[in-house]
Amino acid sequence: MENIPKHEKLKRIPAVGKILSSPQLAEISKSYPRNLTLRAVHRVLETLRKRVESDESVQDPSIFEMERILDDVKTDLRRLASSKLRPLINATGVVIHTNLGRSILAESVLERFRPIAGGYSNLEYDLEKGIRGSRHSHVEEILKELTSAEAAMVVNNNAAAVLVCLDTLARGREVVVSRGQLVEIGGSFRIPDVMRRSGARMVEVGTTNKTHKRDYEEVIGPDTALLLKVHQSNFQVVGFTEQVETTDLVEIARKHGLPVMEDLGSGCLVDFSRYGLMKEPTVQEVLAEGVDLVTFSGDKMLGGPQAGIILGKRNLVDAVRKNQLSRALRIDKLTLLALEETLKLYRDESTAVKEVPTLRMIVQTYGELRAKARRFMRMTGRLDTKRFHLELTDGNSKVGGGAMPLFAMPTRLLCIRPGEVSANRIEEALREYDPPIIARVEKDQVLLDFRTIQDGELKVVAAAIRSIAES
Numbered sequence: 001m002e003n004i005p006k007h008e009k010l011k012r013i014p015a016v017g018k019i020l021s022s023p024q025l026a027e028i029s030k031s032y033p034r035n036l037t038l039r040a041v042h043r044v045l046e047t048l049r050k051r052v053e054s055d056e057s058v059q060d061p062s063i064f065e066m067e068r069i070l071d072d073v074k075t076d077l078r079r080l081a082s083s084k085l086r087p088l089i090n091a092t093g094v095v096i097h098t099n100l101g102r103s104i105l106a107e108s109v110l111e112r113f114r115p116i117a118g119g120y121s122n123l124e125y126d127l128e129k130g131i132r133g134s135r136h137s138h139v140e141e142i143l144k145e146l147t148s149a150e151a152a153m154v155v156n157n158n159a160a161a162v163l164v165c166l167d168t169l170a171r172g173r174e175v176v177v178s179r180g181q182l183v184e185i186g187g188s189f190r191i192p193d194v195m196r197r198s199g200a201r202m203v204e205v206g207t208t209n210k211t212h213k214r215d216y217e218e219v220i221g222p223d224t225a226l227l228l229k230v231h232q233s234n235f236q237v238v239g240f241t242e243q244v245e246t247t248d249l250v251e252i253a254r255k256h257g258l259p260v261m262e263d264l265g266s267g268c269l270v271d272f273s274r275y276g277l278m279k280e281p282t283v284q285e286v287l288a289e290g291v292d293l294v295t296f297s298g299d300k301m302l303g304g305p306q307a308g309i310i311l312g313k314r315n316l317v318d319a320v321r322k323n324q325l326s327r328a329l330r331i332d333k334l335t336l337l338a339l340e341e342t343l344k345l346y347r348d349e350s351t352a353v354k355e356v357p358t359l360r361m362i363v364q365t366y367g368e369l370r371a372k373a374r375r376f377m378r379m380t381g382r383l384d385t386k387r388f389h390l391e392l393t394d395g396n397s398k399v400g401g402g403a404m405p406l407f408a409m410p411t412r413l414l415c416i417r418p419g420e421v422s423a424n425r426i427e428e429a430l431r432e433y434d435p436p437i438i439a440r441v442e443k444d445q446v447l448l449d450f451r452t453i454q455d456g457e458l459k460v461v462a463a464a465i466r467s468i469a470e471s
């Protein structure tokens with residue numbers, strides 16, 4: 001091939017028509033739509049053309065053979081036809097992992113998807129009166145019941161909730177917020193940016209580490225619309241620090257006839273300190289302290305679908321509901337369904353921590369994780385391989401989703417020590433497995449955390465490890 005000029009090589013690429021009329025292609029493409037087959041053929045030929053054009057040293061004449069090209073078409077067709085959104089196994093130990101879909105939904109929630117998604121529903125229809133109803137009504141009652149809020153509504157996510165609340169209460173006016181709370185959440189949600197978008201003017205008070213009551217008092221004026229508190233979700237300032245207590249903030253606001261809003265971020269309904277975790281204020285506690293409007297995510301500590309929950313005083317929630325933005329940010333019916341069913345589980349706390357997967361994973365004890373790890377080792381059986389070595393070790397898992405950032409939960413890990421195969425290669429092989437298994441590499445070891453591996457997935461992980469050992 002060496003002496004053949006490039007344009008001659010290009011001529012050897014078979015014509016599209018020739019490939020399309022080959023009987024082998026007819027066989028390969030039987031189960032795919034015609035357009036997808038065409039797309040795959042074009043893609044494969046284009047790749048081949050680019051390779052010849054860019055690479056002087058294309059030596060191997062077999063790349064122009066029909067058989068080879070058809071093989072590539074077959075592989076490409078399979079890739080094109082496969083679903084892009086795929087289930088996977090989270091072995092990272094980060095329970096609320098935003099990149100991996102945050103919370104997984106409870107069994108009882110999943111069961112309700114088929115009838116509601118596959119049929120008509122009373123989404124915005126009042127079955128008693130036979131007239132148009134409100135989509136918010138389905139979750140408003142249960143949210144009020146669980147939190148004692150006066151009113152409730154939900155939007156697309158918490159970022160949307162913060163945006164629409166600021167837009168409603170403070171457009172063109174001032175919002176006072178502590179410098180220690182100007183947070184950025186992953187995926188570039190930044191309080192100052194959201195504030196600008198809403199048309200509110202941000203008035204920063206205090207310093208990064210310390211903000212006092214008088215800092216708020218000093219800036220409140222005729223243009224002040226709102227005092228905002230933002231939960232320091234994903235970081236902690238330690239050492240010489242001070243933030244104004246919620247009760248004090250409420251007191252200042254009352255004195256000036258202003259509302260207080262708190263972006264709780266994760267927002268939990270269960271007090272996790274009762275399960276040996278860190279004390280984070282619950283939604284109920286924040287409302288009881290007198291905060292007028294609270295927003296939080298549906299898919300963080302609540303363990304439900306992506307949603308932004310807005311709770312608080314009747315007149316404020318009503319005003320937010322009437323805002324045109326609420327229409328643009330409105331929640332979809334499948335989300336609403338998942339949220340209602342998740343919330344129902346919270347009527348009994350012991351049911352919630354057993355059945356809401358996010359809560360279940362968070363409250364798992366070290367003892368339970370040890371037992372799970374032992375079950376897993378029995379499933380894997382003895383592995384006689386030089387490729388790597390398996391053992392169980394102790395480590396820490398994280399809540400994730402910007403909740404309890406410094407809090408480490410003791411856990412049990414599967415540690416894969418590399419032998420003939422490197423740690424990075426093992427991590428990659430797990431990721432390429434079907435279903436993909438996402439693990440972490442630390443100090444040249446691959447670690448799989450049993451906390452986020454579901455019971456039903458243990459067998460799959462064991463099979464993956466055996467297959468990597470044997471491949």
Ligand SMILES: *Cc1c(COP(=O)(O)O)cnc(C)c1O
Pocket residue numbers: 157158159160162183185189230231232233234263264265266296297298307308401402
């Ligand atoms: C996570 C978080 C948000 C964004 O919530 P989404 O539901 O992801 O839109 C906003 N504020 C705080 C404090 C958060 O922790």
